[in-house]
Amino acid sequence: MSGGGLRVATDRDRCIGAGLCVLTAPDVFEHDDDGLVTLLTPEPPAGLVPDVRLAHQLCPAQALLLTDPRPDTT
Ligand code: SF4
Structure with a gap:
């Protein structure tokens, strides 16, 4: 697999600026x-x-959204 395959999004309405990410x-x-x-x-x-996964765990506002790629079914 090239790259991590993980997609990241942020929810700025939730972010409280804690800065852990x-x-x-x-x-x-x-x-x-x-x-x-x-x-x-x-x-x-x-x-x-x-690091992204750790930031996701640490964010106190659940403002980071991770989408894992679907596993190949071949
Ligand atoms: S850790 Fe969460 S609350 Fe803090 S700045 Fe990052 S997204 Fe915002």
């Missing part, structure tokens, strides 16, 4: 001028996926 995966998440999360890459490369 930015600290955990700074190549994927960033703060805007309002201190809310912005997404740098919606499909992070495989090497960043563990």
Whole structure:
């Protein structure tokens, strides 16, 4: 598999600007001028996926949404 296959989205209505995602995966998440999360890459490369998953677990507002690829059925 090339890339991580994981898709990331953010829910800025939920984000409270705690910043744990930015600290955990700074190549994927960033703060805007309002201190809310912005997404740098919606499909992070495989090497960043563990950090993204950790950020997802740590986010106190459940503002990070992860979509795993469906497994191949071949
Ligand atoms: S960890 Fe969650 S609440 Fe904190 S900035 Fe990131 S998305 Fe927002």
